[in-house]
Amino acid sequence: MSNDVIISKLARLQASCKPRVLDLFAGCGGISLGFEAAGFEMRGAVEFDPDAARSHGLNFHGGAEAHSQPIDITKTSPADLCRQLDLGNVADAFDIVVGGPPCQAFARVGRSKLREIEEHPEAFIHDPRAQLYKKYLEYVDAFQPLAVLMENVPDILNHGGQNIAEETCEVLEAKGYVCGYTLLNAAFYGVPQMRERMFLIAYRRELGAKVSFPSPSHWLVLPPGYEGTRSVALKSLRNLADQAHSYIAPPVATPDLPPAVTAADALDDLPAINARKLLAEGKISRGARRFDNAVSYSRRKPSSYAELMRTWHGHEASKAGLTDHVIRYLPRDYELFARMNPGDQYPEAYAHAMEMFEERLAIANAQGKNVSEGSPEHKALKDSIVPPYDASKFPNKWRKMWRDQPARTLMAHLGKDGYSHIHYDSTQARTISVREAARLQSFPDGFRFSGTMNPAFKQIGNAVPPLMAKALATHMMNTIKQAVTQKDMADEPRRAATAVS
Incomplete structure (x- = not known):
């Protein structure tokens, strides 16, 4: 040298x-x-x-x-x-x-x-x-x-x-x-x-x-x-x-x-996304999520951390609003997300789903539909509610966040499903958005991610x-x-x- x-x-x-x-x-x-x-x-x-x-x-x-x-x-x-x-x-x-x-x-x-x-x-x-x-x-x-x-x-x-x-x-x-x-x-x-x-x-x-x-x-x-x-x-x-x-x-x-800065400190000032309401109104569907539509912040007062994310020098938030506050289309699971408790992982989620299935099955039979075990109708109803993974083999596949703790580690796998970070707000009942993942990783709101939703999640998880x-x-x-x-x-x-x- x-x-x-x-x-x-x-x-x-x-x-x-x-x-x-x-x-x-x-x-x-x-x-x-x-x-x-x-x-x-x-x-x-x-x-x-x-x-x-x-x-x-x-x-x-x-x-x-x-x-x-x-x-x-x-x-x-x-x-x-x-x-x-x-x-x-x-x-x-x-x-x-x-x-x-x-x-x-x-x-x-x-x-x-x-x-x-x-x-x-x-x-x-x-x-x-x-x-x-x-x-x-x-x-x-x-x-x-x-x-x-x-x-x-x-x-x-x-x-x-x-x-x-x-x-x-x-x-x-x-x-x-x-x-x-x-x-x-x-x-x-x-x-x-x-x-x-x-x-x-x-x-x-x-x-x-x-x-x-x-x-x-x-x-x-x-x-x-x-x-x-x-x-x-x-x-x-x-x-x-x-x-x-x-x-x-x-x-x-x-x-x-x-x-430590909590998930709520990081996310509470972002606009709510009620997944079940969007689904019922036909405002969310399958397909690539592009960052075209800007949304405004909520009226909640930002925490000091959220304020930093909005005002990071050289990467300040756009006055037009957030364009990457978009979520996955997971219609089977929104009701399940709402029922899960903070800290629940896949075994608990599976148990909740089975309860939901039994409840729905009882309602169907009470209505005289006679959905018998082993029938195509029985299988279709179960598949529409219960995730297919073995609860004993995938204990950490899902997790609902705590609002009063920092989030668990974000991984590049966010680019595939996002079940590792289910929003703590049961009213919203969904996995986190791209911008929420960025907030949890401490990327400021003015930082822009190239590509659509899946590549953006992967970039954030890898960072x-x-x-x-x-x-x-x-x-x-x-x-x-x-x-x-x-x-x-x-x-x-x-x-x-x-x-x-």
Whole structure:
């Protein structure tokens, strides 16, 4: 790595220039939005999914064609990227690289192979998933960033018996970085969602910075049995204690902090959508949901969180209203959603549905219809009320939210059905809308999603919550500024002595 490049980048920061960021595996831009809000310059992104790439270009580059095209990192070199985005010299294009390869890329990639990935690339010819990790390292090598941020699921601490976060730190340390990783829950950082993720930060040794993580801003007692909570992830880490040299314990949230932002804080100011009423009036039907019609906010006073979502600098809400407050067409289930209690999952939903079926069956028989068991009429009635899944095999497939807690983790699977997040308001009796999913993920109301409803849900579920990213980015900005200032002060006597001589 050229020392001149690092010196040049440090000089830019000493001159108070904004650090320039490249977002790899960027999605629609959750990390990008957090870094932009913390004062970084979003200079480029790499994203393979066409809808997500268009969303990123739309929100960060005004829809510029070059920044809105999908990019396959396995077929695009750093030099290719710089030419496509007109960024000039590769080594001087970026100061920060953020993002994280999908965890599937690490399957069957051993520690020794990770270390030797550049020296022996032919070892990976038969495992294309490893190419994503190889490309990530290639981009870090080419762009020579002063800092790196990676994000991934907690399971990466024990991925097939490997601690991939630790192994990544080993690779980066060999390239001249100091590195550390931890587990952070988004609910502790103002996001109305209990989302546990691994975050890894690395700084060039020349900065003289130490790796640390932001202090929580909110307090929450995580519910027992919540899959993916810190306790579960840390248990895996303890089982691999000999592979956790770079692990840093997460900053502790304390009860004196403000309570976590709840689902109601996030959603109550949005206009109600009464699914059963819409269905009865023929105003909702099967088909793609496009974002054509704007609706106004409700008259409820917004919470401080909702106000932030409306007024986020650079992504303020449109005066025309919300155009993506749209829901799924699920006519069989609206009555069932209304009957479910907050916290109910699929077994409870199935039991409610069977009760509803028995009630309807009794009414039909009382009317003299004689719907006997095993008859086509019996089957048709049951199918119109009861979901077909085995309650013993799909316990977590459905969940009705609590209004007074943060939501559970939003997943990309929202793009397929949305049953994991049934609205807490039984009057509305539906799954959450696109804009409600965005609110729970902390995307501001002015952030636009390319494509129709399903791609938008997928983009939101895949994203890093922007407020979580902002907390990390702000902490990294302060760390970098402090390191640059101290370095500048340390260099001053040397410059003065040189001037005198």
